[in-house]
Amino acid sequence: MSNATLNRLTPYVFLAPAVVIMGLALLYPLGYMVFGSFRAWDPSQTLGESTFVGLKNYVTLWNDPNFRESAAVTLKFAFTVVVVEMFIGVGLALLLDRKLRGMSVLRTLFILPMMIAPVVVGLVWRYMYHPTLGVFNKGLKTVGLDSVDWLGQHALLSVIIADIWQWTPFIFILALAALQSLPRSALEAARIDGATGWQQIIHIKLPLMMPVLIVTGLLRLIDAFKVLEVILVMTEGGPGLSTEILALRISRTATEFRELGVAAAMSNYLLILLLMLTIVMLVYNRWVEYRATRAMRIAEENL
């Protein structure tokens, strides 16, 4: 082999271990799942013993009102939490983007919820929502109001609140980082141009933060579609199907209903949805990069 060929191959040789591990750790389980989704598969069987059923699992799911209900709950949950979290997170970042005494401590406190294990978050909120012992209903009682059936009648709202509590900090720190990397002089120029605080936010800060906010929102959305532990601990999907998000339904289909094939098909539906979101994010990033390079090219042509 010539030296040149060797040189050309060297990078791939170095990459090979990573590729092998990627293949084993990522592609194998994924392929296993996709393969399984086309079969009637009971947990007592090996994958080889199961029978091939084609697209039956997908079709059944598509027509299953329970699955549709679950998908609807998931969509409602994900979009609601992300929209609310974006508003609160970005709002907090705008408020706290200043030099105050003890600011760094405050910022650390703000991101604490994100650091707590989701199971613990679920437990804590479950007890706070408890119909008689929970702090919310106790509080309502002390001020003379009727108690609220948090995890019953308003179960979805309750889990949404818990998720917002846990994940707003994520948006907050990213938004704050984006804010602090904005060009200071542009903001000063805006002040001289006569922009009030609100006008600076609307005309300068938010538009300049937008690229970061869009990616943050998409990341958060992808995450929200996969939420499991907090809801599992708080409501187990009930009452009825009111909080049975997809991840929970997948887990129940596999364990309670013992239909691995259907569970795999359901996972694939979710995967397709998330893949689309990811592609949107990648395309958006590409587009931003493309615009930047195009601008640079035009600027250079001007010289």
Add this chain to the structure above:
Amino acid sequence: MPNIKLDKLTKSYGNVEVLHAIDLEMQDAEFTVLVGPSGCGKSTTLRMIAGLESVTDGEIYIDDKPVKHLEPKERDLAMVFQDYALYPHMNVAKNMSFALRLEKRPKKEIEQKINDVAEILGLTDYLYRKPAELSGGQRQRVAMGRALTRDSSTFLFDEPLSNLDAKLRTQMRAELALMRQRVRKNMIYVTHDQIEAMTLADRIVVMHGGHIQQQGTPEELFKRPANKFVAGFLGTPPMNFLSAMIEQNGEATMLVGDGFRLRCDQPTVDRLAHAKSSNIVIGIRPCDLEFDPNASDANAFDIDVVLSEYIGAQSVLIGKCSEQEFMVELKSDTPIALGERLRFSVQFSDMHFFNVDNDLALA
């Protein structure tokens, strides 16, 4: 145009006072340049006038109205920043019209204004470009245009040319001077570049260490620097400084130092009468020396040539007068050789004298 007055303007960061009770008055439609080395407080002063930096003590008056507590927008000024500070997400037209749009001026008027200013600055073809799509010089023009579209009475410039390369800087400096002739407004300009200061200013304010060293027209400052700092700061190549002693030799007053022994004429004797001690510093600009092998000792310096920097028509000779470094500017065709000892004569009227202890110039 309003006149702007700084009254004992002081700025501290924590316990560190960086600006020490500055008093300054800017006349109607005057181009004032604040110049000084980095950290001299010139930018801080400008930013305090703009309202971007809080005032620790003292007051700023615009038309006799104290404005210390007013927001920048209430001070009726426009500013051009060092890094242009354009809004990256807005095109050139939107950048320039931002202030007008905030004021909700009629669309027609805004459009008219933008077209006028774009015409002046040669930006007409670029109105719908984003800042990232412009070259440095064009961005600089947009920044200027953004200030011009507003009818502010005062323009503030914070080192507007320092991010440009040398050639473009010279060109933009000329354009600024042209614009200056067209737009009769108050302009306050901060720079560390003394050439910008000399060429643009009606009045130069030299700052150093948070104090104003001297203010006046470029000519006044160049010809009659108030102290050694100003003398050394303005002019390239910089002024030469030589230590000397005043000695009486019978009737004659002599200035004696390493490598020279000058015999003072009567006006110089009068000037030296103000000296606080017999030790003084002589300042001589490199351009004031004349190559003259036959000069008498009375007003001549002998220089050992160390290095000659060829600039074109002129050369700068770096040499030594005994042990003290000395620079001379002379015509490039002057026949000199390295290592030679040359004799230069200086008119006494071109010499500057400074006290040793406080660096102040002798009148």
